[in-house]
Amino acid sequence: MDLVVVSNRVARAKANEPMTGGLAAALLPVVEKSGAIWVGSSGRVRDNVSKDSFAEIESLGAGALALLDLPAAHYGGYYEGFANSALWPALHSRTDLIKVSQDDYQSYREVNAFMARALMRFNKPSSAFWIQDYHFLTLGADMRELGVRNPLGFFLHTPWPSRRVIAGVPHHRDLVESMLAYDLIGFQTEDDCENFATYLQTELGLEVEGGLVSSHFGTSRIAVFPIGIDVDGFAAQAQRASSHPDVSRLRRSLHGERLAIGVDRVDYSKGLVNRISAFDRLFDIQPSLKRSVSLLQIATPSRGGIEAYSNLQDELSRQVTDVNGRHGEVDWTPIRYLSKGFSQTVLAGFYRAAQVGVVTPLHDGMNLVAKEYVAAQNPIDPGVLVLSKFAGAANELDAALLVNPHDIDGMARTLAVALSMPSTERRMRWEAMMTKLRAGTIHNWFAGFIDALEATRCSVGPSLLPSVVRPLRLASGPVLSGGRMRDPVHFAPRPMAN
Numbered sequence: 001m002d003l004v005v006v007s008n009r010v011a012r013a014k015a016n017e018p019m020t021g022g023l024a025a026a027l028l029p030v031v032e033k034s035g036a037i038w039v040g041s042s043g044r045v046r047d048n049v050s051k052d053s054f055a056e057i058e059s060l061g062a063g064a065l066a067l068l069d070l071p072a073a074h075y076g077g078y079y080e081g082f083a084n085s086a087l088w089p090a091l092h093s094r095t096d097l098i099k100v101s102q103d104d105y106q107s108y109r110e111v112n113a114f115m116a117r118a119l120m121r122f123n124k125p126s127s128a129f130w131i132q133d134y135h136f137l138t139l140g141a142d143m144r145e146l147g148v149r150n151p152l153g154f155f156l157h158t159p160w161p162s163r164r165v166i167a168g169v170p171h172h173r174d175l176v177e178s179m180l181a182y183d184l185i186g187f188q189t190e191d192d193c194e195n196f197a198t199y200l201q202t203e204l205g206l207e208v209e210g211g212l213v214s215s216h217f218g219t220s221r222i223a224v225f226p227i228g229i230d231v232d233g234f235a236a237q238a239q240r241a242s243s244h245p246d247v248s249r250l251r252r253s254l255h256g257e258r259l260a261i262g263v264d265r266v267d268y269s270k271g272l273v274n275r276i277s278a279f280d281r282l283f284d285i286q287p288s289l290k291r292s293v294s295l296l297q298i299a300t301p302s303r304g305g306i307e308a309y310s311n312l313q314d315e316l317s318r319q320v321t322d323v324n325g326r327h328g329e330v331d332w333t334p335i336r337y338l339s340k341g342f343s344q345t346v347l348a349g350f351y352r353a354a355q356v357g358v359v360t361p362l363h364d365g366m367n368l369v370a371k372e373y374v375a376a377q378n379p380i381d382p383g384v385l386v387l388s389k390f391a392g393a394a395n396e397l398d399a400a401l402l403v404n405p406h407d408i409d410g411m412a413r414t415l416a417v418a419l420s421m422p423s424t425e426r427r428m429r430w431e432a433m434m435t436k437l438r439a440g441t442i443h444n445w446f447a448g449f450i451d452a453l454e455a456t457r458c459s460v461g462p463s464l465l466p467s468v469v470r471p472l473r474l475a476s477g478p479v480l481s482g483g484r485m486r487d488p489v490h491f492a493p494r495p496m497a498n
């Protein structure tokens, strides 16, 4: 099988470059090894794009990276518009922030269709395509329209919200119907997968049984594939990074102070305002912690062209200045706030230097920072993870201190518990989390999805799927009246080549 992986943002194999997003950084090591072609945006736009407008095709490990210039006229409406001002807030249940226009939707469809045409260059009888994330919900349907009959997989890195929330996007029906062009649709958690199934049943009147749903495209499987990390690779990186100059500088600056760390893109889904408030409250309820603990918050600017993001950046700057002004001392800054990105290597070293990892999103698909923080710890003296129960990672990392990110007092109290946790308990919790991380690495995730994608086209029953794949089990519900049920048409099953 010749695998083509498609995502909006791609990563390059330079370990020292700052990483801007979970998806691209997570995919890099596995795509490199797999020999796949990874297709994504070059980050540049052009007026006269043609489907052959690949700016660069370069080698990437055993495979290749193919970067595409996107059409200038539609890029804004696609990326800042529909993808990040309509879909992103909806997927994170922030319906109050949904901004949508017909023009933006049109641009989203144009860019998806453009990508579909560009992908034809890599379409061979042996090709299988694996499309990533909410930027390309309709790409599969566009590819089918161009006559592609090869296996098409899709994985959503974000949450999938409840049906009433996604219905806040005016084009929801169009989008989800198009998604059924994918043979396999993967989600991070059971909740996401169930929300999607409920949508299919109630809004589209489709029957979902054993994770299978039929539409005029054929049969799609919906299933859960929690994304992981390269646990041992990351642990080794963290150990090596101890001697990195940036990590040494951080350690030297602490003078015996304990460190909590947060690493996030500046995004309203990450719960940053509540997190800073929780530290503010912590220093109020436990003044003895002043001068002995600080928070290093790395807040990488993100999607700055969108008002909700630039407003948040301003709000956070004001809030951090206020907290530091009230609690700080001439020789102690409670919140060390850095508006920039760091390389994976440096982050790994920072995680290991911090006694507490603070990952408190309001809603997050998975959150790989939580997993990386755990993997980076010194086994003899591990730190404590304080984790939002609304991050997908909380399903596996239930040995973390789980918090409600809306409960500022509760978070402050939990931070105090984390800072005083005895080493036996820290080790016990850390070992339990490492066992979970090792059971679901990024390598398992990648192989599990590909195996399941092959299986969808081979008529293989769920029992033959690898154990990492957990097909959704839903009771077969009645087909609701009022919804639009389409005649199921099945593709002829055919064996996949490897």
Ligand code: G6P
Residues within 6 Å of the ligand: 009, 020, 021, 022, 023, 024, 133, 134, 157, 158, 302, 303
């Ligand atoms: C999340 C999304 C990714 C996205 C990343 C960074 O992880 O799921 O698809 O690439 O954020 O966002 P950006 O808009 O900078 O690509």
